[in-house]
Amino acid sequence: MANPTAAMLVIGDEILSGRTRDANMYHLAGRLNAHGVDLREVRVVGDEAADIVAALNELRRRWNHVFTSGGIGPTHDDITADCIAEAFGVGIDVRDDARAVLASNYPGGVADLTSARLRMARIPDGASLIDNPVSKAPGFQLENVYVMAGVPSVFEAMVESALPLITGGAPLMSESVRIDKGESDVAEPLALIASTYPSVSIGSYPFQRDGRFGTNIVLRSADRDSLDAATNAVRALAV
Amino acid sequence: MANPTAAMLVIGDEILSGRTRDANMYHLAGRLNAHGVDLREVRVVGDEAADIVAALNELRRRWNHVFTSGGIGPTHDDITADCIAEAFGVGIDVRDDARAVLASNYPGGVADLTSARLRMARIPDGASLIDNPVSKAPGFQLENVYVMAGVPSVFEAMVESALPLITGGAPLMSESVRIDKGESDVAEPLALIASTYPSVSIGSYPFQRDGRFGTNIVLRSADRDSLDAATNAVRALAV
Numbered sequence: 263m264a265n266p267t268a269a270m271l272v273i274g275d276e277i278l279s280g281r282t283r284d285a286n287m288y289h290l291a292g293r294l295n296a297h298g299v300d301l302r303e304v305r306v307v308g309d310e311a312a313d314i315v316a317a318l319n320e321l322r323r324r325w326n327h328v329f330t331s332g333g334i335g336p337t338h339d340d341i342t343a344d345c346i347a348e349a350f351g352v353g354i355d356v357r358d359d360a361r362a363v364l365a366s367n368y369p370g371g372v373a374d375l376t377s378a379r380l381r382m383a384r385i386p387d388g389a390s391l392i393d394n395p396v397s398k399a400p401g402f403q404l405e406n407v408y409v410m411a412g413v414p415s416v417f418e419a420m421v422e423s424a425l426p427l428i429t430g431g432a433p434l435m436s437e438s439v440r441i442d443k444g445e446s447d448v449a450e451p452l453a454l455i456a457s458t459y460p461s462v463s464i465g466s467y468p469f470q471r472d473g474r475f476g477t478n479i480v481l482r483s484a485d486r487d488s489l490d491a492a493t494n495a496v497r498a499l500a501v
Numbered sequence: 502m503a504n505p506t507a508a509m510l511v512i513g514d515e516i517l518s519g520r521t522r523d524a525n526m527y528h529l530a531g532r533l534n535a536h537g538v539d540l541r542e543v544r545v546v547g548d549e550a551a552d553i554v555a556a557l558n559e560l561r562r563r564w565n566h567v568f569t570s571g572g573i574g575p576t577h578d579d580i581t582a583d584c585i586a587e588a589f590g591v592g593i594d595v596r597d598d599a600r601a602v603l604a605s606n607y608p609g610g611v612a613d614l615t616s617a618r619l620r621m622a623r624i625p626d627g628a629s630l631i632d633n634p635v636s637k638a639p640g641f642q643l644e645n646v647y648v649m650a651g652v653p654s655v656f657e658a659m660v661e662s663a664l665p666l667i668t669g670g671a672p673l674m675s676e677s678v679r680i681d682k683g684e685s686d687v688a689e690p691l692a693l694i695a696s697t698y699p700s701v702s703i704g705s706y707p708f709q710r711d712g713r714f715g716t717n718i719v720l721r722s723a724d725r726d727s728l729d730a731a732t733n734a735v736r737a738l739a740v
Contacts, residue, residue, distance in 0.1 A: 272543075275702070275704055276706055276719070277526075277530070278543070279534050279540070280527065280529075280530030280531030280534045280540070282706065283527040284526070287516075287523070287545070288523070290519075291518060291519030293519075301517045301519070302517065302547060302552075303547075304516075304517070304544065305542065305543065305544050306526070306543035306544075307541075307542055308541060308542075313541075335684050335685075337684055337688040337692070337705040338688070338695055338703075338705075339703070339704055340705075376685065376688075377689065378686075378692075379685040396709075397714065413707055413708065416709075445574050446615065446618040446621070448576075449574075449575040449620070450616065452576055453576070453577040456577050465514055465515055465520075465548075466574070466577075466578060467520075468574060469652065470635075470636075470652060470654050470655075475636065480520060482518070
């Protein structure tokens with residue numbers, strides 16, 4: 263059976279302006295791969311409601327699961343939760359369970375929940391909360407969409423809370439071979455190996471180090487025997 | 502006059518599988534911002550022709566410029582040039598100017614151009630070449646689409662070749678203020694400042710360091726006076 267598919271939607275002007283280097287995409291890609299979920303598309307959009315809603319609706323219809331990062335804090339530019347509610351056509355309001363979780367983060371409890379902080383307890387109707395052990399303010403899941411914070415430490419904690427909710431497939435096995443030759447020197451034999459072992463996906467990734475070019479070959483397959491045979495064939499190119 | 506807009510299309514299974522951490526998005530975002538071009542959307546897709554063609558056609562119709570990275574090397578999984586030709590409905594073949602540039606990278610000249618290397622001289626009809634001072638194999642421009650390599654050193658060199666082709670607007674001026682308070686403690690006064698200075702875009706970016714939360718406030722505007730006034734108002738929140 264094919265692995266479930268996923269997409270990621272990164273939300274935030276700070277990524278598109280070049281101010282912040284996104285770290286969450288790389289983290290999520292690795293965790294999904296290990297969990298047997300195929301990440302198939304990533305989109306990055308700014309803090310514009312129409313862009314967020316349109317991207318979310320395309321992604322959630324096309325892929326099995328969608329993970330979002332960013333825009334669920336307490337400030338005026340945090341509009342993700344409202345956009346999710348709009349995309350699903352449901353209401354959104356402060357919810358008792360989210361308020362209780364949030365209050366547990368402050369010494370005065372509910373009395374410390376200013377109106378700004380209460381924004382973080384606004385949850386779309388029908389969603390369930392995603393635990394945030396780092397700073398309490400919860401993420402949430404609505405159908406196949408998992409809404410998480412953009413701060414990397416919080417995002418990563420929420421990913422660990424969300425992954426057990428998803429039934430993954432078999433993680434692909436992979437092998438990699440480093441070849442100290444330029445990519446064009448191995449392209450032809452590599453194409454032959456790829457056509458000989460159709461169950462093995464073979465990627466070729468050139469790199470430059472100390473002024474010389476080399477190529478990393480990555481082989482991936484769910485079939486151990488084919489993977490080993492193809493890997494041996496690639497290793498023979500390295501000598 | 503509003504700045505021109507841009508999108509980026511990152512192509513490659515290695516990003517989605519979590520094997521490679523993309524570095525090109527952050528680099529391009531910063532360079533475009535400095536050039537007065539607003540990066541509005543990024544998409545990452547795998548080495549699947551249908552996905553590449555569909556994403557490219559959506560992005561090139563929606564935004565003024567589209568920059569792609571990845572998939573223009575010599576191996577079987579490098580299908581970007583063919584996908585660009587398909588998206589534009591034009592032919593693609595080895596072209597004399599690209600072959601000459603490529604040959605200059607090898608001691609034997611044209612005689613060293615194996616069929617794998619010649620793949621890198623296949624250019625869609627009507628495109629003009631983008632100079633690659635690092636490893637010669639050229640990128641290309643077709644209408645509003647700039648097709649560049651995925652290896653960061655080559656990508657960055659190609660960006661510098663492509664940017665002068667684009668008339669940018671005024672780079673936004675920006676100021677940033679670090680506040681050692683949680684985001685929810687400044688959310689309300691910040692919303693007030695944002696509504697007082699509508700020409701200033703104000704972003705709020707929480708961070709966690711040494712176990713404590715703080716907030717970076719970034720203000721951006723093309724209007725110096727409003728930017729200064731809003732920045733002073735934000736600084737007053739920091740004390």
